[in-house]
Amino acid sequence: MFSKILVANRGEIAVRVIRTCQELGIRTVAVYSEADATALHTVLADEAVLIGPPPPTESYLRGDRIVEVALETRCDAVHPGYGFLSENTDFAEAVEAAGLVFIGPPPAAIRAMGDKVTARALMAEAGVPVVPGYEGEGSLDDFLAAARDLGYPVLVKAAAGGGGKGMRVVEREADLPAAIETARREAQGAFGDPRVYLEKYLPRPRHVEFQVLADQHGNVVHLFERECSVQRRHQKIIEETPSPLLDDDLRQRMGEAAVAAARAVGYVNAGTVEFLVDEERHFYFLEMNTRLQVEHPITELVVGVDLVKAQINVAAGKPLPFSQADLHQRGHAIECRVYAEDPANNFLPATGRVLRAVEPVGPWVRVDAGVTTGDTVTHHYDPMIAKLIVWGEHRLDALRKMAWALDHYIVLGVTTNIPFLQDIVRHETFRRGEVTTDFVERHFADWRLPDEPVPDEVLIAAALADLFEATASINANGGAPTGSGDPFSPWNQADGFRVGQRV
Numbered sequence: 357m358f359s360k361i362l363v364a365n366r367g368e369i370a371v372r373v374i375r376t377c378q379e380l381g382i383r384t385v386a387v388y389s390e391a392d393a394t395a396l397h398t399v400l401a402d403e404a405v406l407i408g409p410p411p412p413t414e415s416y417l418r419g420d421r422i423v424e425v426a427l428e429t430r431c432d433a434v435h436p437g438y439g440f441l442s443e444n445t446d447f448a449e450a451v452e453a454a455g456l457v458f459i460g461p462p463p464a465a466i467r468a469m470g471d472k473v474t475a476r477a478l479m480a481e482a483g484v485p486v487v488p489g490y491e492g493e494g495s496l497d498d499f500l501a502a503a504r505d506l507g508y509p510v511l512v513k514a515a516a517g518g519g520g521k522g523m524r525v526v527e528r529e530a531d532l533p534a535a536i537e538t539a540r541r542e543a544q545g546a547f548g549d550p551r552v553y554l555e556k557y558l559p560r561p562r563h564v565e566f567q568v569l570a571d572q573h574g575n576v577v578h579l580f581e582r583e584c585s586v587q588r589r590h591q592k593i594i595e596e597t598p599s600p601l602l603d604d605d606l607r608q609r610m611g612e613a614a615v616a617a618a619r620a621v622g623y624v625n626a627g628t629v630e631f632l633v634d635e636e637r638h639f640y641f642l643e644m645n646t647r648l649q650v651e652h653p654i655t656e657l658v659v660g661v662d663l664v665k666a667q668i669n670v671a672a673g674k675p676l677p678f679s680q681a682d683l684h685q686r687g688h689a690i691e692c693r694v695y696a697e698d699p700a701n702n703f704l705p706a707t708g709r710v711l712r713a714v715e716p717v718g719p720w721v722r723v724d725a726g727v728t729t730g731d732t733v734t735h736h737y738d739p740m741i742a743k744l745i746v747w748g749e750h751r752l753d754a755l756r757k758m759a760w761a762l763d764h765y766i767v768l769g770v771t772t773n774i775p776f777l778q779d780i781v782r783h784e785t786f787r788r789g790e791v792t793t794d795f796v797e798r799h800f801a802d803w804r805l806p807d808e809p810v811p812d813e814v815l816i817a818a819a820l821a822d823l824f825e826a827t828a829s830i831n832a833n834g835g836a837p838t839g840s841g842d843p844f845s846p847w848n849q850a851d852g853f854r855v856g857q858r859v
């Protein structure tokens with residue numbers, strides 16, 4: 357087993373990995389940027405090394421520097437988390453070339469799945485259904501002819517894509533040439549690779565993905581599905597498992613396809629095979645994420661497997677301790693992604709200092725947070741500040757628990773999407789389990805913060821925050837009360853403090 361792991365990430369996922377390492381008795385090394393000197397992951401790790409200024413390209417994306425730090429601090433493995441370098445083949449290779457273990461799949465599997473055009477071809481060969489499309493090698497005329505065959509609307513996608521970048525829906529032929537040009541430019545800028553391809557744009561699909569886990573001894577299992585159809589701008593906000601859509605037969609067929617997809621690229625470690633399911637319940641391979649996924653905790657709660665622990669054990673060469681027949685789904689889990697953003701203003705990222713964060717605590721309520729009271733949310737990184745995850749004996753139980761947990765999650769100082777999430781989980785369509793990927797655009801396009809009085813709990817939290825700060829400064833100043841001059845006090849802000857909570 358490893359004795360020391362470098363965690364090449366920040367925020368909640370770095371904290372998540374560090375916690376499991378602590379449990380296993382493995383020492384950890386955090387890397388951090390100048391913006392994260394007091395961040396949770398920096399503080400929690402056994403050692404922390406400053407790797408550069410705030411912009412990711414000068415810190416968290418500096419693979420060369422991170423490998424150097426891993427060697428200097430005598431680590432034996434590197435966990436990449438998600439995002440940043442987690443799906444960077446060059447980084448995985450550099451880690452291995454330095455004699456360290458990359459806690460993730462073999463570089464060849466990352467490469468094969470990282471190129472969506474290659475992945476689609478490999479999947480088709482392995483008998484996994486793919487969304488009808490055109491691989492985009494030819495001229496503009498070839499694109500036009502292919503789109504005509506597919507039928508509009510079509511989706512222009514970047515071969516190297518991710519995070520919704522370089523993706524364009526095209527409703528009619530006249531718009532296709534310009535959409536290809538824009539998507540190429542965007543893809544070149546974001547990924548350094550201008551290649552684009554076409555997919556038929558499925559009307560109102562559902563996004564259902566399967567967690568897979570493979571060891572170095574040829575064992576591959578799936579840990580069932582996650583339904584991720586609640587999205588804004590094609591990015592997930594709420595996930596749940598089991599999917600209300602699947603029955604045993606479809607679940608089994610999709611699970612087998614996910615395992616076949618993993619086997620087709622010689623996959624090892626944890627990965628996710630994403631599918632779209634159309635209105636006739638046909639499923640199609642979308643892509644494979646060759647890393648731990650943001651929404652992995654709901655699988656952990658329902659299947660009873662710690663995925664980070666499994667990743668570490670697999671990377672250390674241990675065989676999977678279970679077979680497919682040993683794995684079952686028990687109860688229901690839901691995750692809400694808490695973003696520092698303004699859902700009433702085009703989801704504009706919000707920044708600022710968190711004056712007070714009070715997380716809900718209760719039976720089967722889990723909060724994976726990367727930001728706590730006193731931390732500053734900057735524009736440099738992803739606006740997701742925490743994940744709220746609940747488990748219930750059945751779906752209705754989980755829905756009730758999530759509504760309760762959101763009502764008791766208080767974030768002061770930074771605008772969050774918590775009130776928006778509250779409205780989604782109470783929406784009839786969501787409660788019935790009938791959400792398709794257009795749900796948010798369809799029902800929440802004109803969403804506004806409800807004009808309700810600030811609830812007592814929030815006022816009390818704010819008053820206590822003020823009192824604590826005043827007391828702290830009295831103590832620090834030998835008795836001189838300076839609390840009222842605190843520039844961060846919600847009471848001293850002329851523009852009114854922002855409340856990310858509603859009861």
Ligand code: ADP
Binds near residue numbers: 520558
């Ligand atoms: P990215 O990797 O950029 O996030 P994905 O291929 O994973 O892009 O797709 C993200 C989301 O975009 C999907 O969950 C779905 O909502 C939508 N989407 C992608 N492809 C299609 C398609 N062919 N038809 C309809 N919606 C799609």
